[in-house]
Amino acid sequence: MKNYFLALTALLISLSSCQVIKTRTAKAIDIQNNGIIQRPTIADLEVSSPKVTGTATSVGKQTIETIKNNAIGDATKKANCDLLVDPIYETETTGGVTKVTVIGYPATYKNFRPIVEEDLKLIQIGSSKKLNTSEIKPIKKRSAIGLIVGGIIAVPTIIVSYMMYYY
Secondary structure, three states: OHHHHHHHHHHHHHHHOOOOOOOOOOOOOOHHHHOOOOOOEEEEEEEOOOOEEEEEEOOOOOOHHHHHHHHHHHHHHHHOOOEEEEEEEEEEEEOOEEEEEEEEEEEEEEEEEEOOHHHHHHHHHHHHOOOOOOOOOOOOOOOHHHHHHHHHHHHHHHHHHHHHHHO
């Protein structure tokens, strides 16, 4: 009976500790700084019209950039695309949990080819343009609980002060 109890306890402990953790890694090398000369490759970018939305919520102590990247990953996975064009982020933090929603146009790389002289003019035009971006100031939402608690404390205090002054 004692061995049966120990076996059952060990089984319950092993089943309760099962957790699935998925990770994905990729290797990258910066060929520009390693003395490797590569012939430039160019590709067309096909942008789709309907926008796609992705969301991500903070897990532990993640940076806002990590959460934004996870939201982009969610959106590109939903749309089966390579990147988002003109992404717009909406961030909401409640009780230490940050939720990021991203909306953008899904885009896919097509027609990879070696660069030719005609492409250089297009690259020069694109690199000479500056993009002006601005970030909207965060809106702090006030909780109704603070107003209620403040009212519960303030109203009796005002009444008592009034009564003490006039009586």
